[in-house]
Amino acid sequence: LVHVSSDYVFDGTAEVHTEDEPLSPLSVYGQTKAAGDIAVAGCPRHYIMRSSWVIGEGRNFVKTMRGLSDRVADPEDKLEQVTVVDDQLGRLTFTRDMAAAIFHVLDVKAPYGTYDCTGSGAVRSWADIARAVFEAANGNGEKVLPVSTADYYANAAGPIAPRPVHSALDLSRLEAAGFHMPDWEEELGEYLKTL
Template sequence: MLTFTRDMAAAIFHVLDAKTPYGTYGCTGSGAVKSWSDIARAVFDAANGNGGKVVPVSTADYYASAAGPIAPRPGHSALDLSKLESAGFHMPDWEEELGEYLKML
């Protein structure tokens, strides 16, 4: 999911100001978990209406022709926001934030 800079900064300052316990906090936009191709499709649809031209590609296919070593990537990499939420911070929905961002352009 997308993470907008202002939201991440707000989350970081909240964790610091609230003096939450030390540790790792997942921080990404909340809302529906989508693939990168789903996100690209949403951006292209909003920007110029041609999201249907976005073609999903698996990670294996994307790196199939790579010349060098490839860092392993998880098949599913959604972050768990529960620790951040238990610290009293809720990340905004990434789809709503994307819509607002694209309106500003």
């Protein structure tokens, strides 16, 4: 059994989360993912592949930021800048890389259990990522205004579910199984070329 999990099973107090950290979800979504992890862990032969900040086909943060960068660059559009939180930290996970990691643990018959599976490389904020997307798309990275999560929530139109502040996951167990996730910043550059 292969189950895809999330950094949302943690409260984000640890700067880097390991597979063995006790589950401590902040939101209903996180609680459902944690419940799934617990149920799957009861199966003798299982892989829980834990990700964070997933980017793939369909709507996602990078595509949204690309569209906002285009709007900011358009002199006909009244949007002048965007605010993005700068105190939530993590790494992107590209779905193709996660799929490769899943196939790897299956192919090599890695020990059953939980594997953290996110891009490797530097830990950054959502604002850092937005800035990189804006810069690559239109050279307008300075139009991303960093804001604290507290300020962002205070100015939101409606309630927002709490999110972990720290979403970086420890990749040591996956690497010990012989798979090294690509650097997410390099993957971001390649992904942006496809948009």
